[in-house]
Amino acid sequence: MVAAVDAVAEKVVAQLREECATPATRLDGVATAMEEEMRAGLHQEGGSKIKMIISYVDNLPNGSEEGLFYALDLGGTNFRVLRVQLAGKDKRVVKRESREVSIPPHLMSGSAAELFGFIASALAKFVADEGDNKVLDGKQRELGFTFSFPVRQSSIASGTLIKWTKAFAIDDAVGEDVVAELQTAMEKQGVDMRVSALINDTVGTLATGSYNDEDVVIGVILGTGSNAAYVEKADAIPKLEGELPKSGNMVINTEWGNFSSSCLPITEYDQALDKESLNPREQIFEKLISGMYLGDIVRRVLLKIASRSSIFGHIKRTNLKTRFILRTPDISAMHHDETPDLRIVAEKLAETLKIKDTSLETRKMVVEICDIVTSRSARLAAAGIVGIIRKIGRGTPGDKRRTVIAIDGGLFEHYAKFRQCLESTLVELLGKEASELVAVKLTKDGSGVGAALIAAAHSQYLN
Secondary structure, rough: OOOOOOOOHHHHHHHHHHOOOOOOOHHHHHHHOOOOOOOOHHHOOOOEEEEEEOOOOOOOOOOEEEEEEEEEEEEEOOOEEEEEEEHHHHHHHHEEEEEEOOOOOOHHHHOOOHHHEEEEEEEHHHHHHOOOOOOOOOEEEEEEEEEEEOOEEEEEEEEEEEEOOOOOOOOOOOOEEEEHHHHHHHHHHOEEEEEEEEEEEHHHHHHHHHHHHOOEEEEEEEOOOEEEEEEEEEHHOOOOOOOOOOOEEEEEEOOOHHHOOOOOOOOOOHHHHHHHHOOOOOHHHHHHOHHHHHHHHHHHHHHHHHHHOOOOOHHHHHHOOOOOOOHHHHHHHHHHOOOOOHHHHHHHHHHHOOOOOOHHHHHHHHHHHHHHHHHHHHHHHHHHHHHHHHOOOOOOOOOOOOOEEEEEEEHHHHHHHHHHHHHHHHHHHHHHHHOOOOOEEEEEOOOHHHHHHHHHHHOOOOO
């Protein structure tokens, strides 16, 4: 049996608890800083750490949309094509069909024509399966395109690629309009389809939420990564050029993952993780709150304990030095372990980290570390949401409007203690009265169904 928790380990955990502390006053400062950065980003391009990208989506779906719409979701090594039939007044998706296609690796570093040609041929096959469709009634098909790479948009249906991320490296596409590339490829395949909207997954989450509930004004992703989009008054965006949209509204994609502020509780573990990351000094907020990083922060704390104490046995026999070996689903499983002897914690430590024969005290300490890191994450995410709520003048005592936040992502969906902590923190920061009119809703598949819904809300056939 490995030694019980010792004073050295206790000291490391006590220091972590102190450095990760997020009292309401600190979170209030985070919300205020978020709101200030948002204002600066709306004022001028490059005016803030958060980009505050104008999406050109000025109408969100409200449930009245009807007809057949397509979506293309491209964000990684696979892409999806979807066909969604909307029933109008019933506020419902009558039928939803989708197909997932793997992109051959050689196309991820070939030419733009090859990649978009491959995607268009898959779309052509999908359209061919439509059968005898009375819904279209001679109308041109319309598609919403979710493209999860950095683009510079100048209208709802155009955007030039700034750079590739993930495993893509197609040089001749950089600086080109991805919608024009797709449109050309579809024409070559004989697909009569118009791309009516180019969006990202966060804007799609907001749209899906809005379709189901008209009081949804914010969409948030809390998964591997994190981002937020919301409905802004068009006249509150000084950098918006040209005439204001008829609706008076404009959806803003905040790109809040890049937020940073002296208010944020940053530890030595966060600094080390950031330094060793692919994008040092960028995405600081995301590195504190998103699912990609929580497990690795916990691993770094355990590694420090192991380097100073013998409670985990010999460090060389463990996997504690392997980056990202401990994933967020692992810490969620340990955090939710309700067995009397914390058997799941013991299993995870043994299987994933090769730490065997732990004492019950040691397992309890590991659960506490998971709790400290996850609570900080959930509370900071809540503070970010409060910053947005304040920016749009909601959530104050006396404001009688319902404010609903649509949230997608595995961290929010599958990590119950994270979700509960986020919800209780919103109540704490907004106050009991105001928080009664604020709700969060799990909203899935913004990148698929959401894109089709935005295509419907911006259809060329609307009166």
